[in-house]
């Protein structure tokens with residue numbers, strides 16, 4: 001365990017950097033930008049509010065019988081989270097949507113003011129000519145920019161990329177906080193240097209609160225009690241056992257957060273255990289059979305593997321629910337896993353940038369945690385995309401994390417927002433996501449033109465055409481795709497191979513690529529070496545615009 005650093009500093013407000021720390025220098029809050037996407041977004045969720053009320057957060061909290069929220073100090077914000085009425089009561093709170101939107105606006109305005117004072121990068125990036133931009137004028141940022149400007153970006157001058165990287169490299173620090181204040185997570189990037197993410201205590205508390213209050217409640221079904229009665233929920237029949245199966249050999253978000261939770265709540269340790277995705281199957285099965293978890297959390301490709309073992313009789317588990325994250329969960333795969341385990345698969349949408357962006361409801365939609373996260377779907381040109389249209393990418397603003405602020409950060413995922421409310425009754429904005437683990441492909445059509453192919457369309461074509469769910473499409477040349485199939489579940493492997501090639505050829509022809517090369521490989525899909533995840537669509541050709 002790492003020594004407990006620097007607690008003496010934890011209550012000091014951070015000193016402002018540079019000369020311009022005054023509030024007047026902060027950009028206008030987004031609330032005043034009525035014509036842009038933010039305005040439209042807020043308007044969409046404030047329908048029915050005919051006469052806008054000047055509803056401030058303190059006024060709102062007072063009306064709800066809570067004291068005014070703490071102001072900007074990171075540590076006071078942390079304390080405030082625990083009494084935040086929105087978080088405390090989760091989605092069941094009868095807070096009107098206009099109030100939620102205003103809460104988000106208020107937090108966005110505070111964040112903009114904060115980065116003006118404390119982030120050298122944002123101070124220059126946001127106001128290059130000293131003008132006060134509208135929300136939609138704020139320039140987009142991304143992972144590359146964040147890593148290049150790491151030291152100027154973070155809002156604690158004691159942190160440097162070199163220090164953070166050194167902390168992340170020491171396995172002893174897994175689950176520990178740098179300077180006793182900041183979690184350090186690494187991306188499982190497939191090439192180059194992994195990105196490093198910093199989370200302050202407020203963010204960590206937020207993730208925990210969101211998980212506790214907004215996760216799908218299907219876990220708490222009647223079976224829970226049946227299992228408790230049968231003594232299968234641990235020695236006291238009270239605490240269900242859980243298993244996290246993930247990449248555990250680096251400070252990745254899921255294992256790091258899990259370790260942090262164990263540190264914060266030692267009583268959880270007896271009922272929770274982490275397993276490595278890279279263990280040999282035999283060891284994993286043996287340990288899982290011995291542990292008998294009631295809740296299992298992993299990637300969809302790992303859950304698929306478990307379901308196959310369960311069906312073969314090599315695994316004998318009776319989970320109450322399975323939790324899927326980190327990769328796109330295909331509907332047919334999900335149904336199959338649920339059928340094998342006779343338990344619901346609960347899905348969520350998070351990233352190293354923000355662990356809890358949205359939770360899935362029983363209707364199969366992801367509901368945005370819109371009081372803490374702003375998501376802006378954009379097209380290829382960076383323009384807002386209306387509901388119903390799949391976006392090219394999506395911009396994330398994390399309203400809680402102050403140490404490494406992410407404002408209009410390009411996540412790279414394609415999302416499709418729904419225009420109409422969800423049937424489940426949750427009023428939060430809902431959407432579907434196409435996981436970022438898949439690449440877009442770009443093939444030459446033989447006539448000097450390049451055709452872009454969306455990963456979800458490609459995989460759906462193969463899935464529907466061949467009823468195969470574990471496969472990989474790899475673009476290795478400018479004009480060809482390699483298809484790798486896992487046929488260990490197929491009753492008629494030869495037929496499946498033929499059907500998959502036919503389905504892919506038909507799809508490519510429809511996209512204007514009748515002569516595209518398809519190489520059917522005998523090799524199984526290659527899992528990502530670092531994370532153990534299955535990326536279904538991989539581009540191995542350098543991008544050429």
Ligand SMILES: [Zn+2]
Pocket residue numbers: 361362363364365367422423424425426430
């Ligand atoms: Zn819903």
